[in-house]
Amino acid sequence: MAEAVRTDSLETAVDLLLARIDGPLRVGAPLGLGKPHRLLNALYARCAADTSRALHLYTALSLDPPTAGKGLEARFLAPFVARHFGEDFPRLAYVQALKRDAVPAHIEIEEFYFQSGALLGSTQAQRRYASLNYTHVARALADRGLTAIVQKVAASVDGRRLSLSCNTDVTFDAIDAIVARGLPRPLLVAEVDPELPWLGGSAAVDADCFDIIVAPSGPHPKLFGLPRQPVSDVDYAIGFHASTLVVDGGTLQIGIGTLADALCHALVLRHTDNAAYRAVLRALGSPRADDPALAPFAQGLYGCSEMINEGFRRLVESGVIRRKVVDDAALLQRIADGSASAEDRARLEREGECLHGAFYLGSHDFYRWLRELPDGGRGAIGMKRVSEVNxxxxDVPLERLQRRDARFFNTCMMATALGAAVSDALDDGRVVSGVGGQYNFVAMAHALPDARSVLLLRATRVTAGRTRSNIVWNYGHGTIPRHLRDVYVTEYGIADLRGRCDEDCIAAMLGITDARFQQTLRDTAIGHGKLRRDFDLSPAAATNTPLRLREALAGFRREGTLADYPLGSDFTAVEQRLVRALAWLKSNTATRGGKLRALLAALGAGPIRDTEAAARMDLATPANPGEFLQARLLSLALARTTT
Structure with a gap:
């Protein structure tokens, strides 16, 4: 193995890369946090200026901070984005070009997963989207004849070792797939980021595994931190219903977003304040509120998730995630049947890991937690290839022992009454996000004897001021086919569809549909001969309303059992008040009539009484009619959302 070439210059690193590769550049970069923004920007700029060097970039989840917009949104977002991401955050140049459909003809950007909703308007991105299961990406990269991989890494103090840290997901699999085709091993280029937490084990390699190592001089931009969003009543109801499906001693996989945050909070509460946990379940009408199986976790859970995020941090800290596994089927079998010796248990404690992931992404607090973990705690986290996690x-017998009683929780946008899921794209073909690992985990749930796939979704959404059901008869696009239907959870409960006939599936889905849409869905099913004509909706289903949900959880909101930000917040106290107010304003001005009513009400609202909010939004002394109207609208929204 040749010694890596080291430099502190991004331009020199690009020079070396271009010199080592003849012809078109076919470059792969990890998804999310592991993308070397500064190096990619330098490479993109060089290629954009030289039409003789074609560049094909294969990647996913190209993270871009939000843009400020205009009006009240700009007044809120601009200072937050500058503080949270940093004034010097290196936005990806190719993403900015994609959003304008301005990528040069000799450069191609191909992604298999988009930042949610960010590229709906880009025809260049939409045309070059690759619909792939996460586990199939390495094969696809080999098909494309990848010639280089660029990746952000952490370095050991002496520089002799590098950690792939946040993205062990595809790199190793891709190299193996390319070499197995008889193709040359791709050039490996590392960008060292001192902000990236060091994780050892299978994430760490000798520095000379890479061909080129660039360590740009400081100051170093912040890592991309996902701003934590407030958890709504709907989110909490879904999270608590879902938490009743988790088995002590089992395995947990979760996705990202406020539904996952709510689920994690429910699991923590189940373990640390079981009485309060059951009280919330009773308020929601859960039939399992008094189930003895929902006691605090005696054995704990093993986390096995393609992404490790904020929720897993809280689950580890609270002692919910603590069941360790090792790659020894015989030992795990003895543990399972109670015949393990003291030596077995000592080895499991010493060598075992309780949390496996293929990549991680979260807040700045989450990254700080990873950096500051003691060696023992860090050693219990293993970063693996996506082929191992997803x-x-x-070694199926070993996987079954490790992943016993697995519960794979993912989110979807919509579901059909017959059990198909819509998670990644619209019916016109435009991609919102991507398939990612969702299909992998759904299929694995059916392959493991005691596992379940659980898809979480909100029962309704508001589009252009109109409330629509997310449980529909059919839709023009599907992500998960109905023959893989398993469990769905909305704020109104759980629908278990596994192995059930169509009529029973429809009845179960009606039971978790918003009451306003049940009759139409019922009549459609009857009209298509899928439901008997005398089918009556359950009286309980008539209570599936936002008002009932709000009333059920109001007390828990007031007392703090269900906080707006259960996993912590990146917003200041005044910003949290503004988030609520701006969300109310957005919801109540989505239609022409709503805008008119809000404007009339705002004119009588008076000045902003919350002086901190007025100062934060620079509206304490409006200087012109536009600012005066913004101030009055904000005053109205704050008044309506202050309890």
């Missing part, structure tokens, strides 16, 4: 691999 699939059963070659």
């Amino acid at each position: 699939d059963l691999g070659t």
Whole structure:
């Protein structure tokens, strides 16, 4: 193995990369946090200026901070984005070009997963989207004849070791797939980021595994921190219903977003304040509120998730995630059947890991937690290939012992009454996000004997001021086919569809549909001969309303059991008040009539009484009619959302 070439110059690193590769550049970069923004920007700029060097970039989840917009949104977002991401955050140049459909003809950007909703308007991005299961990406990169991989890494103090840290997901699999085709091993280029937490184990390699190592001089931009969003009543109801499906001693996989945050909070509460946890379940009408199986976790859970995020941090800290596994089927079998010796248990404690992931992404607090973990705590986290996490691999007996009683929780946008899921795209073909690992985990749930796939979704959404059901008869696009239907959870409960006939599936889905849409869905099913004509909706289903949900959870909101930000917040106290107010204003001005009513009400609202909010939004002394109107609208929204 040749010694890596080291430099502190991004331009020199690009020079070296271009010199080592003849012809078109076919470059792969990790998804999310592991993308080397500064190096990619330098490479993109060089290629954009030289039409003789074609560049094909294969990647996913190209993270871009939000843009400020205009009006009240700009007044709120601009200072927050500058503080949270940093004034010097290196936005990806190719993403900015994609959003304008301005990528040069000799450059191609191909992604298999988009930042949610960010590229709906880009025809260049939409045309070059690759619909892939996460576990199939390495094969696809080999098909494309990848010639280089660029990746952000952490370095050991002496620089002799590098950690792939946040993205062990595809790199190793891709190299193996390319070499197995008889193709040359791709050039490996590392950008060292001192902000990136060091994780050892299978994430760490000798520095000379890379061909080029660039360590740009400081100051170093912040890592991309996901701003934590407030958890709504709907989110909490979904999270608590879902938490009743988790088995002590089992395995947990979760996705990202406020539904996952709510689920994690529910699991923590189940373990640390079981009485309060059951009280919330009773308020929601859960039939399992008094189930003895929902006691605090005696064995704890093993986390096995393609992404490790904020929720897993809280689950580890609270002692929910603590069941360790090792790659020894015989030992785990003895643990399972109670025949393990003291030596077995000592080895499990010493060598075992309780949390496996293929990549991680979260807040700045989450990254700080990873950096500051003691060696023992960090050693219990193992970063693995995506092929190891999202699939059963070659040692199925071992995987079954490790992943016993697995519950794979993912979110979807919509579901059909017959059990198909819509998670990644619209019916016109435009991609919102991507398939990612969702199909992998759904299929694995059916392959493991005691596992379940649980898809979480909100029962309704508001589009252009109109409330629509997310449970529909059919839709022009599907992500998960109905023959893989398993469990769905909305704020109104749980629908268990596994192995059930169509009529029973429809009845179960009606039971978790918003009451305003049940009759139409029922009549459609009857009209298509899928439901008997005398089918009556359950009386309980008539209570599936936002008002009932709000009333059920109001007390828990007031007392703090269900906080707006259960996993912490990146917003200041005044910003949290503004987030609520601006969300109310957006919801109540989505239609022409709503805008008119809000404007009339705002004119009589008076000045902003919350002086901190007025100062934060620079509206304490409006200087012109536009600012005066903004101030009055904000005053109205703050008054309506202050309890």
